[in-house]
Amino acid sequence: MSDFDVFLADCPARTTLALVGDTWSVVVIVALGERPRRYSELLERIGGISKKMLTQTLHKLERNGLVEREAPVYALTDLGASLLGVVGALAGWAEEHTDALLDAQSSVA
């Protein structure tokens, strides 16, 4: 986009976020990380997701090679499974710093 990459706007971390930074992708990946699942299983396992968003999220993940579909059953591809480590990093950070986050928010509120 820009003349040089002196700018950070196209930081590679954002590539990953573009893939899983939306509301549901990470949750779907975690659910499929447990094991392959049928559409209806995913709906109740995840909870709170609409059918529209589940379908849409699965298709997006499929287009990007993270999920493969066979009949109504979805599973992570190897590429998708490789994301579980990243998701773990996200979750690990949140759990590790729960207290610090609550402190920070309450001291401003």
Added chain:
Amino acid sequence: MSDFDVFLADCPARTTLALVGDTWSVVVIVALGERPRRYSELLERIGGISKKMLTQTLHKLERNGLVEREAPVYALTDLGASLLGVVGALAGWAEEHTDALLDAQSSVA
């Protein structure tokens, strides 16, 4: 939210994403990870961000204890710096799997 946490909708990974999953937070964190910076420095270092979004993002990060402000200079807190590892994981995954991602997308396009 739900009766039990049998559902994944409140997956802890989403806590982190709620913090840095937006368009600019990660980029600001990376820029401040290099060193503390003034507002105007951030604007040109990042590139493509509007003043409104920079201010807004900085304030959000400050509210959550990730960034501290002194005069017009912003810096990461320890909590903020602890996120650099997570950001690295995101960026690392993207760089490691660039080819696989391009393949997947082109084979569907």
Added chain:
DNA sequence: CAGGATCCTCGAAGATACTG
């Protein structure tokens, strides 16, 4: 059951202009 099609809302983000 596994979706697709439609309509609607709401907030993220940009553009622009103004201020101490």
Added chain:
DNA sequence: CAGTATCTTCGAGGATCCTG
């Protein structure tokens, strides 16, 4: 320089109804 204030657009995501 370091913001604040407005206006607007655009798309994510929910709700509802329809279908093989």
